Amino acid sequence: MAWAVLVVSGILETVWAIALEKSHGFTRPIPSAVFGVALVLSMAGLGYALRTIPVGTGYAVWVGIGAVGTAIVGMTVLGESASLPRILCLMLVICGVAGLKFFH
Template identity: 50%
Template sequence: MAWIILFLAGLLEIGWAIGLKFTDGFTRLVPTLLTAGSMVASVVLLGIAMRTLPLGTAYAVWTGIGTVGTVILGIVLFAEPATAIRIGCIGLIIAGIAGLKMTA
């Protein structure tokens, strides 16, 4: 169950990272509220997952999910470059997440 909670926390991290782009420097109320809510919920779920999972593993997986998801959505939503090196680096992050999960 802790892994599911951690995965949800990672998805919410993606949500607030992308949400920051839509707040226009926290000048738009609704995106700002949604982003802040995602931030709080993500950290709360991370804390819950850390009750069972090792700190280093949980934190690394949480940030890894957020990083990979944010990069992918940056490519899809904001036309950021999808170079072979960027895709390869995403693959390395995913491999690291998988490795940490297998050893926890």
């Protein structure tokens, strides 16, 4: 259960990161509200997961999911560069996160 919550919390990290960008410095109310709700839920889920998952593993997995998710949204939706080196680097992050879960 903790791993499922951690994955959802990592996805919510992507949500709040994109909402933060879309809030334009908290000048837009709806993205600002989405940011706040997603941030609280993401942190609460991380806190719950860390009750049974070691902090080094849990935090790294949470950050990895959020970073990869945010980069993918940036490349597919926001028009950021999707160059081969960037994609290869994202694959390295994914391999690292999978390794942390596998060797947990």
